[in-house]
Amino acid sequence: MPTGIVHIEDRPVVRVDAVNHYYGEGQARNQVLYKNSIEIGAGQLVIMTGPSGSGKTTLLSLIGALRSVQEGTIQILDRDLTGLATHDLVTVRRNLGFIFQAHNLFDSLSAYENVRMAMQVGGFAPDEMRERGMRMLERLGIEHRADYKPRLLSGGQRQRVAVARALVNRPRLVLADEPTASLDKESSNKVVNLLKELTTDEGCTVIMVTHDNRILDLADRIVNMVDGNIVSDVVLRDALIICEFLKGIELFKQLTPSELANVAERMKKRRYRGGDIVIHQGDAGEDFFLIAGGTAAVTGEQPGEPTRQIATLGAGQVFGEMALLSDEPRVATVRAIEDLETYSLGKKDFREAVALSVGFKDQIRQTYFDRYSALRSR
Amino acid sequence: MPRILAPVPLARRNLLADRRRLLRALAGIAFAVLLMMVELGFRTAFIGSMLLPIQQLDGDLMLLSSTKYEFDRKAPFPRRLFYEARAVPGIASVRPLYLERKTAVWKNPQTLELFGIQVFGFDPDQPVFLLPEVAANLEALRQPDTVMIDRRARSNMGYASAGLRTELSRRNIQVVGTFRLGPNFFSDGTVIMSDRNFFKFFGNYSASPSDLSDITDLPDVEVGVIKVSPGRRIPDVQRALRAALPASVTVLTKAQLIDQERRFHLQVSPVGPIFDVGTLVGFAVGMLICYQILFSELSDQLSQYATLKAMGYYNSYLVKVVLEQAVLYALLAYLVAWAACYVIFRVVGELALIPLRMSIGLTVTSVVLALTMCIVAALIAVRRVLATDPAELF
Numbered sequence: 001m002p003t004g005i006v007h008i009e010d011r012p013v014v015r016v017d018a019v020n021h022y023y024g025e026g027q028a029r030n031q032v033l034y035k036n037s038i039e040i041g042a043g044q045l046v047i048m049t050g051p052s053g054s055g056k057t058t059l060l061s062l063i064g065a066l067r068s069v070q071e072g073t074i075q076i077l078d079r080d081l082t083g084l085a086t087h088d089l090v091t092v093r094r095n096l097g098f099i100f101q102a103h104n105l106f107d108s109l110s111a112y113e114n115v116r117m118a119m120q121v122g123g124f125a126p127d128e129m130r131e132r133g134m135r136m137l138e139r140l141g142i143e144h145r146a147d148y149k150p151r152l153l154s155g156g157q158r159q160r161v162a163v164a165r166a167l168v169n170r171p172r173l174v175l176a177d178e179p180t181a182s183l184d185k186e187s188s189n190k191v192v193n194l195l196k197e198l199t200t201d202e203g204c205t206v207i208m209v210t211h212d213n214r215i216l217d218l219a220d221r222i223v224n225m226v227d228g229n230i231v232s233d234v235v236l237r238d239a240l241i242i243c244e245f246l247k248g249i250e251l252f253k254q255l256t257p258s259e260l261a262n263v264a265e266r267m268k269k270r271r272y273r274g275g276d277i278v279i280h281q282g283d284a285g286e287d288f289f290l291i292a293g294g295t296a297a298v299t300g301e302q303p304g305e306p307t308r309q310i311a312t313l314g315a316g317q318v319f320g321e322m323a324l325l326s327d328e329p330r331v332a333t334v335r336a337i338e339d340l341e342t343y344s345l346g347k348k349d350f351r352e353a354v355a356l357s358v359g360f361k362d363q364i365r366q367t368y369f370d371r372y373s374a375l376r377s378r
Numbered sequence: 379m380p381r382i383l384a385p386v387p388l389a390r391r392n393l394l395a396d397r398r399r400l401l402r403a404l405a406g407i408a409f410a411v412l413l414m415m416v417e418l419g420f421r422t423a424f425i426g427s428m429l430l431p432i433q434q435l436d437g438d439l440m441l442l443s444s445t446k447y448e449f450d451r452k453a454p455f456p457r458r459l460f461y462e463a464r465a466v467p468g469i470a471s472v473r474p475l476y477l478e479r480k481t482a483v484w485k486n487p488q489t490l491e492l493f494g495i496q497v498f499g500f501d502p503d504q505p506v507f508l509l510p511e512v513a514a515n516l517e518a519l520r521q522p523d524t525v526m527i528d529r530r531a532r533s534n535m536g537y538a539s540a541g542l543r544t545e546l547s548r549r550n551i552q553v554v555g556t557f558r559l560g561p562n563f564f565s566d567g568t569v570i571m572s573d574r575n576f577f578k579f580f581g582n583y584s585a586s587p588s589d590l591s592d593i594t595d596l597p598d599v600e601v602g603v604i605k606v607s608p609g610r611r612i613p614d615v616q617r618a619l620r621a622a623l624p625a626s627v628t629v630l631t632k633a634q635l636i637d638q639e640r641r642f643h644l645q646v647s648p649v650g651p652i653f654d655v656g657t658l659v660g661f662a663v664g665m666l667i668c669y670q671i672l673f674s675e676l677s678d679q680l681s682q683y684a685t686l687k688a689m690g691y692y693n694s695y696l697v698k699v700v701l702e703q704a705v706l707y708a709l710l711a712y713l714v715a716w717a718a719c720y721v722i723f724r725v726v727g728e729l730a731l732i733p734l735r736m737s738i739g740l741t742v743t744s745v746v747l748a749l750t751m752c753i754v755a756a757l758i759a760v761r762r763v764l765a766t767d768p769a770e771l772f
Contacts, residue, residue, distance in 0.1 A: 060772055061769040064688070066768050066769035066772070067769045090687065090691070093689065093690045104681045106679065108391035108394070109386060117388070117689070121689060165689075177771075
């Protein structure tokens, strides 16, 4: 019976798989992205960080269908961008919202008309456009400037018009490049709060390149890129949950917050339905598990004896660590009793985490010893 | 705020966004359009002035020497053929017309200065002109040393009216009347006289012959103006004439002669192509001006157009916007140029006495050229927008 049946939480809005990208041709060809993979679900506010030239804007432009995918695959909104012709890429972009660092408003058009330009490709009826456009300007606090030309608006107001233009079609995916760079604190708050509302209320996904620390508090996920590679991808909500759980467990109490965050950062969320086998006795151990929600039954089999339930595990408890430390097969089977949500840590990452603290390693061994003893005594 | 239900008129908004820039652009494009219109107007006037005498000939068919490729150029054919033509069935009349230009000199009666002039001679008993003033003065023209002069001749010919005496080719003449024709680009005016006087002045006869039958060596005929008998089809008679006469003469309908004359001046004579070159220069200048204006505007708005591409606008929309703007430039500039050209034509036409008119043909041709000029410029300039990469906005 197969083990480790993985259920990713939702159909991702963005799925990037093994994407390489190059600039230039011939001898001048220069690789800027290296086998990057990432999945981003609905309703996430993702911040991409990294030094200049790290490839984050290239990756953003690829996700935004602004460039053609060269190697690897990118799916956004259930549409595979690989191999799409320029015309089709344009069609895909109609479902996205773009916020650029510069407002790029037409000086010849009023604020409302600039917003309306976006609605014209959104397929709305003219009457609906007016109401929708004005409502969006109102949400950004500039409805009273709807008839003003950009030259008569302040820098912050112009950027808010550009944000209104990007969001007025209620896109399911918004890509933003330093959207608050030219905004004062008040304008910045309005824009960021609106973006956050879109993610929480409407399930919109926002991917943003920013260095604005004020936004970090609202981010669901931080993706860090260096030299064309995604070097970390932290789901902050999950990381906080994981850290909360880990620090409540005796084994992890010695880890510093930074070490806990490093462990949390490497853990991946997995979901199982009731009855699914998470690990199977006798299989090689590949992952360490932390239960975030639901319950699981631990059962053991001895030759000539019926299967026995050894323990029932719930939220905050861990399993699967012994096989990773000893390189021995799993000594028990863990099955989801009901829908089970776990965070798993791969063998390599687990061992690195163990190496962080001798105390940690010893305690794991102690725990493992205790469990073995319990198993034998039954 | 007024309700705006139509799509955002981006091209119009871009056009009107900067009034000063718009005025500069319109001035530049209008100048080029004006240049083209003036060239086209002069070209039309040139051709029109050269056709004026032909249009005033009262004939269905014209008998001419085959070597006469230009009406203004003297190329007579043998009088024998003129008589032979009369014998062809279906001919009501064949009337002679004589022409002199090279040796005809008119003395301005006021300043006594001498100027070249175009002279036509005809038989008053067989009138060939449609000009009503000439028809009314046939008896006066029969008198020795009498002429009628074009009252639309250029002012350097002097003011001439009935009763005035002056000299034509150094012989005294009396003006017995005027007619309204107009000069052309080669001749300042036209004189019409009887064939008898014509022979005396330009045929080396000592006096006006009183009876042409007395003359045994009548000069050759420049044009035989033919009337077809009532009920006979002109093409049939034309074919019969061609069959009866040698190839040294040609028989053309009046429309064919006009067309031949027009084609000669447009394609063969050096004057027509000069106007074509002028028009072409105007077109090229206008296209450059329009391109420069559009290129500059588009360059200022590249990031805006790139944003439109990122938002999901196809290239076809961007091309449409730029073309629409170019067409608006062309039409607005055309209105300015038309008004300026109208004034120029009125002033120059009156001063130079040439038929400069804002005809429908000229209006249509110049508006088509103005539109083409701006559209071509826009199609070249829009490449800059099409080349923008929205990915560069990040």
